[in-house]
Amino acid sequence: MRTNNKKNLIDRRKFIELMASASSLTAFSNFAFADKISTKAKIVILGAGAGGLAVANRLANRLDGAKITIIDGRKQHWYQPGFMLIGSGLKKPSYSITKTTDWISDGIDLIPEYAYELDPEAKYLITATRKKITYDYLVVAPGLILDWSKIEGFDLNMVGKEGIAAIYAGPEHAQKSYQALSKFTDKGGHGLFFHPGTKIKCGAAPLQYTFITDDIARTRGNRGKVEITYASHSKKFIGIPKVNEKVTGLFKERNVDVAYQHVIKSIDHGKKIATFKSPEGNVELPYDFAHVIPPQRVPDVIFNSPLPSENKKWANQGWIDVNKNTLRHSRYPEIFGCGDVTGVPTGKAASVVKWMAPVIEDQLVAQITGKQATKTYNGYAACPLVTRIGRALLIEIDYSKKFVPTFPGVIDPIEELWASWLVKVSMKPSYYAVLRGKA
Numbered sequence: 001m002r003t004n005n006k007k008n009l010i011d012r013r014k015f016i017e018l019m020a021s022a023s024s025l026t027a028f029s030n031f032a033f034a035d036k037i038s039t040k041a042k043i044v045i046l047g048a049g050a051g052g053l054a055v056a057n058r059l060a061n062r063l064d065g066a067k068i069t070i071i072d073g074r075k076q077h078w079y080q081p082g083f084m085l086i087g088s089g090l091k092k093p094s095y096s097i098t099k100t101t102d103w104i105s106d107g108i109d110l111i112p113e114y115a116y117e118l119d120p121e122a123k124y125l126i127t128a129t130r131k132k133i134t135y136d137y138l139v140v141a142p143g144l145i146l147d148w149s150k151i152e153g154f155d156l157n158m159v160g161k162e163g164i165a166a167i168y169a170g171p172e173h174a175q176k177s178y179q180a181l182s183k184f185t186d187k188g189g190h191g192l193f194f195h196p197g198t199k200i201k202c203g204a205a206p207l208q209y210t211f212i213t214d215d216i217a218r219t220r221g222n223r224g225k226v227e228i229t230y231a232s233h234s235k236k237f238i239g240i241p242k243v244n245e246k247v248t249g250l251f252k253e254r255n256v257d258v259a260y261q262h263v264i265k266s267i268d269h270g271k272k273i274a275t276f277k278s279p280e281g282n283v284e285l286p287y288d289f290a291h292v293i294p295p296q297r298v299p300d301v302i303f304n305s306p307l308p309s310e311n312k313k314w315a316n317q318g319w320i321d322v323n324k325n326t327l328r329h330s331r332y333p334e335i336f337g338c339g340d341v342t343g344v345p346t347g348k349a350a351s352v353v354k355w356m357a358p359v360i361e362d363q364l365v366a367q368i369t370g371k372q373a374t375k376t377y378n379g380y381a382a383c384p385l386v387t388r389i390g391r392a393l394l395i396e397i398d399y400s401k402k403f404v405p406t407f408p409g410v411i412d413p414i415e416e417l418w419a420s421w422l423v424k425v426s427m428k429p430s431y432y433a434v435l436r437g438k439a
């Protein structure tokens with residue numbers, strides 16, 4: 001009895017420590033008050049998503065007299081990390097939807113249009129209604145586009161019907177995806193999951209939705225009538241060796257079949273067959289349920305501009321050529337890149353934006369004042385990789401691809417933990433603090 005009490009005490013203490021570390025990852029602020037700088041600089045921010053809002057609000061807090069303009073035609077702001085929870089049946093679409101205007105501080109002008117043209121030599125942008133917007137400094141943060149048309153035969157109208165899921169497509173599609181997943185895990189059959197052949201945002205999401213489907217089928221007592229295949233575009237599942245090893249082990253343990261170097265090409269939904277390009281030629285895989293994630297690349301306004309990297313590896317996706325530490329464009333020093341659009345060797349995630357935004361603020365303000373910048377970005381990215389409902393691996397890395405845990409010895413990145421799952425389900429307030437420029 002005494003031993004049990006002691007054990008409970010240790011467990012409780014350990015739990016409190018874990019929670020402290022989990023919330024600290026997402027909630028502790030890296031925001032510090034600094035003196036206001038007086039300037040007449042014209043600063044334009046392209047994109048009012050996570051990165052654009054974070055930078056715009058930070059600059060509005062910091063600068064006095066600057067003309068800050070943010071350009072984005074999207075009226076809704078989507079909290080995208082929530083799509084995984086909506087797609088798992090744990091949240092409704094409203095969980096992820098707010099208005100873009102909710103997050104824009106006083107003193108920032110919003111042009112509610114998309115930008116169509118960018119001339120970095122002459123320093124201007126053209127919007128949908130042909131407005132010409134000139135700038136002294138430009139922050140490029142238009143995220144990426146989901147190139148559904150690159151999967152032949154696929155149509156977003158299929159989502160939710162007869163076994164097609166696509167949680168990336170938005171909150172409503174994530175909910176429809178859960179309806180398809182739910183039917184599949186009741187009825188049984190072959191579930192197909194894959195990572196497309198480009199870099200994607202939240203690179204762990206394809207794996208997470210595979211694990212969640214497995215878990216829901218098990219909870220319903222139906223795993224025996226469900227087969228699952230995960231097709232990876234490369235020779236591994238994820239670019240961090242220890243995590244790759246862990247996922248390989250978990251897939252084996254949970255009876256998930258795997259196929260490597262399979263790049264999605266087309267879907268024949270009439271026949272329920274997906275075709276992949278592989279080193280051996282085209283491979284057809286049948287499915288009763290498929291989670292579709294499309295190839296991803298920068299929006300056309302960037303793709304058709306001189307900003308993309310000349311690095312051949314990224315040329316067909318257009319990620320922009322910024323210095324990986326200062327986030328300043330390598331050929332246009334008055335242009336910075338933030339978030340998914342940047343061609344830097346780390347993940348594409350909101351946690352990346354959190355650490356990029358203060359660096360861009362610091363570098364840009366230093367440039368305005370002619371002083372030395374004090375902050376640089378080290379490639380930090382964090383991702384709670386859900387391995388079942390209620391458990392996740394909390395992976396934190398930097399450019400070295402080594403683990404950089406916020407609390408070493410408390411949260412083991414390759415241990416499936418409830419505390420790491422809590423990070424995933426409780427990170428929305430800290431995400432919104434990032435948008436406000438306060439974290």
Ligand SMILES: Cc1cc2nc3c(=O)[nH]c(=O)nc-3n(C[C@H](O)[C@H](O)[C@H](O)COP(=O)(O)OP(=O)(O)OC[C@H]3O[C@@H](n4cnc5c(N)ncnc54)[C@H](O)[C@@H]3O)c2cc1C
Pocket residue numbers: 046047048049050051052071072073074079080081082083084113114115116141142143144167168201202205299301338339340341348349350351352353382383384
């Ligand atoms: C399913 C899913 C799960 C995720 N889970 C996590 C997670 O657990 N943790 C995590 O850290 N991250 C996660 N992410 C990733 C995260 O949401 C993104 O990396 C983050 O939002 C990137 O911010 P951004 O500003 O670069 O792009 P976004 O937030 O996508 O914003 C881009 C903005 O630019 C605008 N835009 C586009 N083109 C133009 C144009 N031509 N002119 C003007 N504006 C334009 C868009 O309308 C949009 O508002 C997840 C993403 C998905 C899809």
